[in-house]
Amino acid sequence: MMLPFEAAVADTWWWPYVMILVAGWIATDMWRWIGVLAGGRLREDGELLIWVRAVATALVAGVISKLILFPTGVIEATPMWLRLLAALAGFAAYLGLGRRVIVGVLVAEVLLIGGWLLLGL
Amino acid sequence: MASSSSPLSSGDEPRPGDGEVSSLQWFLRGGRAAVSLPALILMAAFVGYAGLARGTGLTLAETLVMAGLVWALPSIVVLTGAIGTGLGIVPAGIAVALASVRLMPMTMAMIPMVKVPGRTKTWQLLYISHFIAVTAWVFAMHNLPKLPREARLPYFAGFSTLLTSSVTCVTGIAYLLVDELPPAVAGGLFLLTPVYFLCSLWGASRLSSDKLSMIAGLALGPLFYTFAPGLDLLWTGLVGGTLAYGVTRLRRRGLS
Structure with missing residues (x-):
């Protein structure tokens, strides 16, 4: 679906910037602005905020498992079990070895890249 | 929180005499805290994105404007795809809006934490809201509750302003330098993000x-x-x- 004038401007140097401003910046930041206006009315100790936090946390967790299970780009070449194993082992290392994020990240990376090279992908 | 990887453990916890610390000083402390593991990981993710942008045919300036102005990687990737395939501005905007609805509940959950009732101005909240994306959000939920309430907004403003500008610069450098990463390195860069989120979201x-x-x-x-x-x-x-x-x-x- 193209707007009537789009064909005429699509090849100008500035059209990509209009796209970035309208379809990128406004389309993304409007949610943040709505969040500011709605979040400003929430009480910090209120039940509603606990629920909103739970929703936001579950949503971010959904982003995480999608990145691991259904990634895009070169990492698609790795088997799903290898990505899952690397991520779970990293998380286990984080929990077991003093809750250091860097430990979890390193363990996961060593497993992924080690597995990658062993499988000869 | 005993996590020694937390950028705050180096001594930004409330101390006696914090009453006299000005907003500017909190802003600077926040900026210093941005020199951190999450910043490195986000940079790695944007290095990966720079390759995609270049492959799609975006110019360097377009890539930089998009990274700094949209500042949410899923939206950026969707918009890059839309521009690359010549999608119209309306469907592209709808696709990007769908990819970023998640920012609304995240912002809603964070605002009561940084707001000082009666003192914080709405424009200040609108300014910091631009930087809310998963990395900065997880950082905020993890670290802001440890700070005095008046410190949270300037601290987060300093953290996120420095984070966004440095990550945008790195994206530009990567655009110029990185032609093709070895696949194992690119894959490793990709996995950094979910594993980092997994651990720090649990910590938060x-x-x-x-x-x-x-x-x-x-x-x-x-x-x-x-x-x-x-x-x-x-x-x-x-x-x-x-x-x-x-x-x-x-x-x-x-x-x-």
Whole structure:
């Protein structure tokens, strides 16, 4: 679906910037602005905020498992079990070895890249 | 929180005499805290993106404007794809808006934490809201509660302003330098992000409802993605979060 004038401007140097401003910046930041206006009315100790936090946390967790299970780009070449194993082992290392994020990240990376090279992908 | 990887453990915890610390000083401390593991990981993710932008045919200036102005990697990737395939501005805008609805509940959850009732101006909140994306959000939920309330907004403003500008610069450098990464390195860069989020989101979960909703979200995310792609993240958040909230509330107060 193209707007009537789009064909005429699509090849100008500035059209990509209009796209970035309208379809990128406004389309993304409007949610943040709505969040500011709605979040400003929430009480910090209120039940509603606990629920909103739970929703936001579950949503971010959904982003995480999608990145691991259904990634895009070169990492698609790795088997799903290898990505899952690397991520779970990293998380286990984080929990077991003093809750250091860097430990979890390193363990996961060593497993992924080690597995990658062993499988000869 | 004993996590020594937390940028705050180096001494930004409230100290005696913090009453005299000005907003500017909190801003600077926040900026200093941005020199951190999450910044490195985000830079790695944007290095990966720079390759995509270049491959799609975006110019350096377009790539930089998009990174700094949109500042949410999923939206940026969607918009890059839309420009690359010559999609119209309306469908591209709808696709990007769908990819970024998740920022609304995240912002809603964070604003009461940084707001000083009666003192914080709305424009200040609108300014910092631009930087809310997963990395800065997880950092904020993890670290801001340790600070005095008046310090949180300037601290986060300093953190996120420096984070966004440095990551945008690195994206530009990567655009110029990186032609093709070896696949194992590119794959390793990609996995950094979810594993970092996994560990730090767990660390940021204070309430048992947060931990439970994280588990629910991890399980439901792929499920909704398979059966209801498009709005899957919103469903994951609503269903997973409501379930977790309901269960912990029942445990907390019985059926009242």
